[in-house]
Amino acid sequence: MNFQQKIFYSLIFIVLVFSFNEVSAQQKDVNKLTRKDILAMDYDHLLExxxxxxxxxxxxMGVSMDELYELLLNKDVTAASKKAESSFEAPLSTTVLTGEQILASGARNIEEAFRLVPGMIVREKTTGNFDIHIRGNDNIPSNNLFVYSENSMTLVMIDGRQVYNYVNGGTFWETLPVDIIDIDRIEIVRGAASALYGANAATGVINIITKRPENSKLEVNGNVQGGSLNTKIANLSTGQAINDKLSYRVSGNYQYMDRTTDKLLALDPLDSLFRNSTVPGLYDAYSGILNPEELYKVEDLFSLPDPSLPWLKYVNPKDGDGSAKYQRPEMARDRYGVNGFLFYDYSDDINTRVSLGSQYSEVISSTYGDQVTPLSTRYSQTSYIDLYTKIYGLSLQANYNFGWQDIVVGDDGFKLDLDVFNAQAEYDFEFGGLNLRPGIYYQQASQNDKPHLDEIGNGYLNAKRTINAVSGSFRADYSINDFRFIGALRAEKYNVNDDVYLPFQFTASYNLDNAHFFRANYARANRSPFAVDSYSNYDWDRTARSFPNSIKFVGSENLDLAVLDNFEIGYRMKPTKNIQIDIEAFYSIARDFGYLSPDSVVGNFAAVQSTQFNFTDPNSGSVVKIERPVPAAGIPEFVQMAYQNIEVESHQLGVTANVSWVANENLVITAYGTYQQTTLKNYYPLTTNEIIGQMTQDAGARLQTNGDNALGVTETSFFEGAGYDAYPSVLAYSANRPDVTKDEVDHEATPSFYGGASLDWKGLQDKLGVFVSTYFFTEQVMRTQYGTDRTSPKGIVNTKVSYKIYKDNAVFVNARNVLDNSSKELGWMDETSGVYMAGLQFNF
Amino acid sequence: MRKITALLLIGILFSTTDSFGQTEKLKTVFIYNFTKYIDWPEAKTKSDFEIAFVGSTPLIGEMRQLAQTRKVGDQAIKIKEYQSISDIGQAHIVIISPNKSSQLQSVLNATKSKNTLVITEGAGLVRKGSSISLIVQGNKLTYEISESNIKARSLNVSGHLLKLGNQIQ
Known part of the structure; x- marks a missing residue:
């Protein structure tokens, strides 16, 4: 063999060896192939x-990054248009939080999870109890009860069932029967959406969608954790698909958390009234008894020594030592809930779901009443049954929600029986690219305080009061090429308001090459009437307390309902496959707010000199001669507080940006922020008590000039011993609300900049999970009848680290507000603190 | 210095490119394998084997590549892209891209009596009527399948294919 032959045969040998290796690689047990081998395979290999x-x-091989991006960046969403679609193509400002994401984040409850959502303002009031707003518009009207800072402009639903509070608007978050373990996903739509969802979807809609069992074997999932502030949280769920048609799920949840203190702030809402009193020395005598900077123990507050004027009391003497109002002053939240879900899928086109559940909750949180402390106790026991059926294009839903609530425990008149019934039918027609969806809706919400009153007259309503609504809606959704147009109109008629409300929505969107998506939206939404606004009929006897001696609250069945107009433009883009940027710019005008405010005041006037004048008794018509006092001193004796519309308008201009970056299969980073400016036009700067004070002065001035507003001589001994004994006291009224200049002001209660960021990392073959999140907001100034309270800018950091010890069973540590930033997050609410927990997550 | 930081950040942001488009290939192989386990009625075995797409997806390109070298039985593979629901013809398989999943019901209606296998991508779609849906479960590609949904289209499916996937009933 010559050299060339040697080379030739050697080459053949080498080629053969490599060929053989190649063949053996293909025939190798697939279990032995590496990921790299698989990635290198071509169609011929794969197809053989x-x-x-x-x-x-x-x-x-695992999932490709492309798929991971899609999975993490574009979750499916239904809430934005009532049609399932990728959130990249959602026509409204939309965010989807998945149950897994919430669990990984370590959020203690559903409310806290909203800190992960762009455009949401989430402030902790007492441990685990949050104030939640979409883009704000909170604390309007200002200078009044604390309740006007609650969010009554966002509609919250669980599987399409409204969980809204029709007593005075808003959501009692602790009364949601479900917890994190029940959540498949939460869909949040920012901006007006009443045309699709009905009243109260003014600043947005939150739909909490529960899980359904997919597995034919019985599954048990749980999550328990405990730690500082006596925190104990437990979630348990079990379920299975029994056969091809029938499946069920049952779950239970429990949460207990302590406040960061067992003391209370004491703020006399009458402070401003005293300050303006025409009784010499009254303010001096009064002021200084309560220190607004000090926290009082309940028993100390309720046994405060009488001030120098013996007729003056700070707290209701009926409250005794306060223990009935604050049975556990250290408790922030104590609640449990149970839920059951039954699914019957007769076929793909005909299926039904029945859900039912119950919850009991006790919280100490911001008060709904008018009292010395900004916190009060609330108890609620509510249940629900919800039926949903789909028959081809027709979807039917009906639910009944019932129970009782004591909104201010220990105060008369705040305990109510609740009955809310909802029924709706919607039908989907498809004609090529056109989808039409007509719907009809009926709602009946009743509140009844009668069974809980010792005496009729002590309650807010003193009767069973019902608000019902009949509505019809029509939505047209048309897609052509990459454009989509949606128009929706709804007509709503309530039993308490003569007007028909017509919320609407128009959106247009354009999807350019799946990497750039543009949308524009114009919508109008309205709030619904509430029981207390419409039907209040409450005599508040304040005898033996600081004046006025009596306040009457009256509702009005013909208030204009608050309306919000919303304009938005949005742009979503994917600069690369693993990054999605979402920008939304919005402008909204909210108007026709209603509130409870004095409309007439009867003053009690003492005189230092007098002349006689004729007084015609309006009841008997008889004319009596009485002393006409030249008022030296006057106090409000009786005040009528009426629900009325206020001219204030909120104009809000803002922009929200969100960036999600899937750095690799183990790391997802999200950052979001909202910058907005809220301006109030026709702002009315007086507090309730300043109005009362000025109306009392007006009554006195008119009494002095011509006396035609006198109502008679009073027997009251109010001025006895105060140097006015020589002349009788006279009652006189005023119905002139002070007409002060209406201003345009910067609304500081809504923060101008807020947002957050999160980092979700998995390592050690998915065994180790680390979730770090931060949330921040800028300074806010809240104005209520208590005065003005400033909240400093704040940022908090949360961390959860979990480690899977066996399959999906993990141990974890979870720290909320890990840096222990204690500053309060909302005016007059508790200071916060870090909460450090450890727990266990199990699935079998 | 700031510039450098910014450049570095941009570098990090854009450096994570998709390293493996292999999943699309696997999906194509999945779909090709489905055809081995599903029987179309006699009348549909004479013409070309038509695979049609609703919505744009990288699968179209992959499937075209596969069609060049492979057949389903004796039938050549023909790829179609539907611009709208009204274009839907006699396809053996209609594949709905993930961003058009909302059109599932319309596609089902339009293909009702045409012995068409409807394939989607995403969890929960088989429950809504899709025959087979490619899903990503626990980081791996698999599929949901419903025997009744396939039978409703007058197609026969082998028990083996049902067993290998996640059966939805």
Missing amino acids: MPFEDVLKLAEK
């Missing part, structure tokens, strides 16, 4: 393999 082996390869 048995399907079982292809499946094994798929398992070994």
Whole structure:
């Protein structure tokens, strides 16, 4: 063999060896193939393999990054248009939080999870109890009860069932029967959406969608944790698909958390009234008894020594030592809930779901009443049954929600029986690219305080009061090429308001090459009437307390309902496959707010000199001669507080940006922020008590000039011993609300900049999970009848680290507000503190 | 210095490119394998084997590549892209891209009596009527399948294919 032959045969040998290796690689057990081998395989290899082996390869290879991006960046959403779609193509400002994401984040409850959502303002009031707003518009009207800072402009639903509070608007978050373990996903739509969802979807809609069992074997999932502030949280769920048609799920949840203190702030809402009193020395005598900077123990507050004027009391003497109002002053939240879900899928086109559940909750949180402390206790026991059926294009839903609530425990008149019934039918017609969806809706919400009153007259309503609404809606959704147009109109008629409300929505969107998406939206939404606004009929006897001696609250059945107009433009883009940027700019005008405010005041006037004048008794018509006092001193004796519309308008201009970055399969980073400016036009700067004070002065001035507003001589001994004994006291009224200059002011209660960021990392073959999140907001100034309270800018950091010890069973540590930033997050509410917990997550 | 930081950040942001488009290939192989386990009625075995797409997806390109070298039985593979629901013809398989999942019901209606296998991508779609849906479960590609949904289209499916996937009932 010559050299050339040697070379030739050597080459053949080498080629053969490599060929053989190649063949053996292909025939190698798929279990032995590396990910790299799989990635290198071409169609010929893949198509020759048995399907079982292809499946094994798929398992070994894992999901491609493309898919991961889609999964993490574009979750499906239904809430934005009532049609399932990728959130990249959602026509409104939309965010989807998945149950897994919430669990990974370590949020203690559903409310806290909203800190992960762009455009949401989430402030902790007492441990685990949050004030939640979409883009704000809180504390309007200002200078009044604390309740006007609650969010009554966002509609919250669980599986499409409204969980709204029709007593005075808003959501009692602790009364949601479900907890994190029940959540498949939460869909949040920012901006007016009443045309699709009905009243109260003014600043947005939150739909909490629960899980359904997919597995035919019985599954048990749980999550328990405990730690500082006596925190104990437990979630448990079990369920299975019994056969191809029937499946069920049952769950239970429990939460207990302590406040960061067991003391209370004491702020006399009458402070401003005293300050303006015409009784010499009254303010001096009064002021200084309560220190607004000091926290009082309940028993100390309720046994405060009488001030120098013996007729003056700070707290209701009926409250005794306060223990009935604050049975556990250290408790922030104590609640449990149970839920059951039954699914019957007769076929793909005909299926039904029945859900039912119950919850009991006790919280100490911001008060709904008018009292010395900004916190009060609330108890609620509520249940629900919800039926949903889909028959081809027709979807039917009906639910009944019932129970009782004591909104201010220990105060008369705040305990109510609740009955809310909802029924709706919607039908989907498809004609090519056109989708039409007509719907009809009926709602009946009743509140009844009668069974809980010792005496009729002590309650807010003193009767069973019902608000019902009949509505019809029509939505047209048309897609052509990459454009989509949606128009929706709804007509709502309530039993308490003569007007028909017509919320609407128009959106247009354009999807350019799946990497750039543009949208524009114009919508109008309205709030619904509430029981207390419409039907209040409450005599508040304040005898033996600081004046006025009596306040009457009256509702009005013909208030204009608050309306919000919203304009938005949005742009979503994917500069690369793993980054999504979402920008929304919005402008909204909210108007026709209603509030409870004095409309007439009867003053009690003492005189230092007098002349006689004729007084015609309005009841008997008889004319009596009485002393006409030249008022030296006057106090409000009786005040009528009426629900009325206020001219204030809120104009809000803002922009929200959100960036999600899937850095790799183990790391997802999200950052979001909202910058907005809220301006109040026709702002009315007086507090309730300043109005009362000025109206009392007006009554006195008119009494002095011509006396035609006198109502008679009073027997009251109010001025006895105060140097006015020589002349009788006279009652006189005023119905002139002070007409002060209406200003345009910067609304500081809504923060101008807020947002957050999160980092979700998995390592050690998915065994280790680390979730770090931060949330921040800028300074706010809240104005209520208590005065003005400033909240400093704040940022908090949360961290959860979990480690899977066996399959999906993990141990974890969870720290909320890990840096222990204690500053309060909302005016007059508790200071916060870090909460450090450890727990266990199990699935079998 | 700031510039450098910014450049570095941009570098990090854009450096994570998709390293493996292999999943699309696997999906194509999945779909090709489905055809081995599903029987179309006699009348549909004479013409070309038509695979049609609703919505744009990288699968179209992959499937075109596969069609060049492979057949389903004796039938050549023909790829179609539907611009709208009204274009839907006699396809053996209609594949709905993930961003058009909302059109599932319309596609089902339009293909009702045409012995068409409807394939989607995403969890929960088989429950809504899709025959087979490619899903990503626990980081791996697999599929949901419903025997009744396939039978409703007058197609026969092998028990083996049902067993290998996640059966939805």
